[in-house]
Amino acid sequence: MAPYTITYFAVRGRCGATRIMLADQGQEWKEIVVSFEDWMKGDLKKTCVFGQLPKFEDGGLTLFQSNTFLRHLGRKHGAYGKNDCEAAQIDMFNDGVEDLRTKYLKMIYQEYETGKDAYIKDLPNHLCKFEAVLAKNKSGFLVGDSISFADYSLFEVLLNHLVLSPTCLDSLPALKSFVDTLSARPKIKAFLDSEDYKKLPINGNGKQ
Numbered sequence: 654m655a656p657y658t659i660t661y662f663a664v665r666g667r668c669g670a671t672r673i674m675l676a677d678q679g680q681e682w683k684e685i686v687v688s689f690e691d692w693m694k695g696d697l698k699k700t701c702v703f704g705q706l707p708k709f710e711d712g713g714l715t716l717f718q719s720n721t722f723l724r725h726l727g728r729k730h731g732a733y734g735k736n737d738c739e740a741a742q743i744d745m746f747n748d749g750v751e752d753l754r755t756k757y758l759k760m761i762y763q764e765y766e767t768g769k770d771a772y773i774k775d776l777p778n779h780l781c782k783f784e785a786v787l788a789k790n791k792s793g794f795l796v797g798d799s800i801s802f803a804d805y806s807l808f809e810v811l812l813n814h815l816v817l818s819p820t821c822l823d824s825l826p827a828l829k830s831f832v833d834t835l836s837a838r839p840k841i842k843a844f845l846d847s848e849d850y851k852k853l854p855i856n857g858n859g860k861q
């Protein structure tokens with residue numbers, strides 16, 4: 654039986670990075686897909702600590718908060734740096750990715766028609782921060798010399814932004830190389846090519 658279970662809506666959404674990390678780490682997982690209709694009945698919502706999905710189960714451990722899933726898997730699978738200093742930097746960059754993801758989700762769900770063009774125009778001001786980090790750290794990862802959960806998080810949010818704006822990395826060579834390198838990792842490539850990945854919309858409102 655797969656040790657991990659994701660309970661979420663039929664979207665990539667806030668589980669995109671977790672699924673890519675699980676795939677790259679050679680892990681299997683079960684998906685419990687919740688329809689919006691069932692969710693609105695409220696029974697499952699009452700059982701969620703913060704009244705929201707996704708939910709992540711690791712054996713008897715039940716977690717909520719998507720970034721918590723990434724940190725937990727980072728600890729379990731050696732993707733959280735080699736010491737406390739690297740771990741702190743990984744946390745910092747993942748928090749920075751979360752800031753970008755939050756801006757993206759706000760535009761997608763609340764301002765798509767009126768704010769998409771301005772969001773894309775302002776995007777370089779946010780992406781350049783991650784470009785500078787990757788240009789400085791010659792390993793090809795955000796921190797240290799091996800992949801961390803923050804790399805998966807950044808990678809996934811960049812994939813989503815490449816759908817929104819296919820040219821958004823054209824003037825950012827370190828980020829372009831980062832995406833190309835992670836996309837070529839055999840287990841990530843296999844997952845991104847899979848129907849399980851491709852069948853899910855990025856967001857719950859059909860916007861991307």
Ligand SMILES: N[C@@H](CCC(=O)N[C@@H](CSC(=S)NCCc1ccccc1)C(=O)NCC(=O)O)C(=O)O
Nearest residue numbers: 662664666667704705706707717718719720762857
């Ligand atoms: N900080 C949390 C945020 C969890 C969250 O926002 N969950 C959303 C779904 S994830 C997401 S990207 N929400 C954006 C809008 C959306 C709503 C419902 C389904 C799909 C998307 C949710 O459960 N909405 C339903 C509700 O609150 O009753 C996390 O990172 O997991």
